[in-house]
Amino acid sequence: MAAIAEPAGSVAGSGRPSPFRLLVANRLSALGLAVLAAIVALVLVTPLLPLPDPDVTDPARRLLTPGEGGHLLGTDHLGRDLLARLLWGTRVSILVGLSATLIAALVGSLIGLTAGYAGGRTDSALMRGIDLVMAFPYILLALGIVAVLGPGLLNALYAIAIVNIPFFARNIRGITLGLSRREFVDAARLSGASHPAILFGEVLP
Incomplete structure (x- = not known):
């Protein structure tokens, strides 16, 4: 009985586990987090590593095999060091x-909060717009946005953000629908709080 009661007491004392503890408790999630942390750490120290310029071409050293000529991953068809290009390219990919x-989380959360709290025609109009975006295939929509805006890293960032907005909007709307009808929201209304104050001061947290 003492052996059984001890874990119960520890759980009651510790309270609800933190999100980080839940993440680490899942082996697959913990492995993904470790890999991501290793990639981020490697990318952060990339400027300090003795790597050649990733954009300098050397046709005389083109298509070298890994390890040949001091290039750990070899070179490409223009003689550029593949390891340097990989690390510097990863920095750009993570940043984008x-x-x-x-951006997608901010815009999508604002749409979801507004739709879930306002309800009625506002909710219907916003969600129909979200459904319209989700009706297009993910990759094709991103390519179409880039085609309209033109090539460029910034336009690619906008395209990725736009196609991810619906996922945040729908999830936040579902949570907001449940919270907007709770007692603490009704109490805030009765106290005379404005809609923005209720939305950002009571529902959003």
Whole structure:
């Protein structure tokens, strides 16, 4: 009985586990987090590594095999070091990916909050727009946006952000629909709080 009661007491004392603890408890998630942390750490120290310029061409050293001529991953058809290009390219990919995700999360969350809280015609209009975006295949929509905006890293960032907005919007809307009818929201309305104050001060947290 003491052996059984001890874990119960520890759980009650610790309270609800933190999101990080839940993440680490899942082996697959923990492995993914470790790999991501290793990639980010490697990318951060890339400027300090003794790597050749990733954009300098050397046709005399083209298509070298890995390890040949001091190139750990070899060279491409223009003689550029593949390891240097891989690491510097990863920096750009992470920057674009994080920036696009933050933009999509911000815009999508605002749409989801507004739709879930307002309800009625506002909810219907916003969600029909989200459904319209989701009706197109993910990759084709991103390619179409890039084709309209033109080539470029910034336009690619916008395209990635736009196609990810619906996922955030729908998830946040579903959560907001449940929260907007809770007692603490009704209490805030009765106290005379404005809609923005309720939305960002009560529902959003």
